Amino acid sequence: MSSAVSKKRGFDDSFQSDDRRLAKRSLIMPEVAGKITxxxxxxxxxxxxxxxxxxxxxxxxxxxxxxxxxxxxxxxxxxxxxxxxxxxxxxxxxxxxxxxxxxxx
Structure with missing residues (x-):
């Protein structure tokens, strides 16, 4: 959805770009559970x-x-x-x- 269309419909698409950025970051640095030894x-x-x-x-x-x-x-x-x-x-x-x-x- 383009910014103009989303603003017209009352949606804020800035969250969408944040989600994409987080998805890219998680691909680079996957979360690994630690173990207490x-x-x-x-x-x-x-x-x-x-x-x-x-x-x-x-x-x-x-x-x-x-x-x-x-x-x-x-x-x-x-x-x-x-x-x-x-x-x-x-x-x-x-x-x-x-x-x-x-x-x-």
Whole structure:
């Protein structure tokens, strides 16, 4: 649809050009899912020192299980912050300093 026709009909075709640009960009740089291979926490929330290695070549899925208070949520809070999320979205603290293990600050 030409710009003159689209404006006459009340459509904005600028989105169409954005879609084409994004389609070209995705052909150049395809999105590839990443895999978490290792997590290391030091003085983070309830963990003094924790290292988890995931054998992503052998297993496609890993489960994090444990009793209440064992630090499962702390692990996911660390992942969230480590991947660029805001600390406040974890509902555990409002600042990054709130996540440092007590008596270790």
């Amino acid at each position: 290792c997590i290391e926490l030091v003085n983070f929330m309830c963990h003094s020192s924790l290292t988890l290695n995931f054998d992503v070549n052998k297993y496609n899925c890993s489960y994090i299980i444990g009793p209440n208070g064992s630090g499962k949520s702390a692990l996911f809070a660390a992942l969230n912050i480590g991947l660029g999320g805001a600390g406040r979205s974890n509902e555990r603290g409002k600042r990054i300093n709130d996540y440092i293990k007590e008596n270790e600050k």
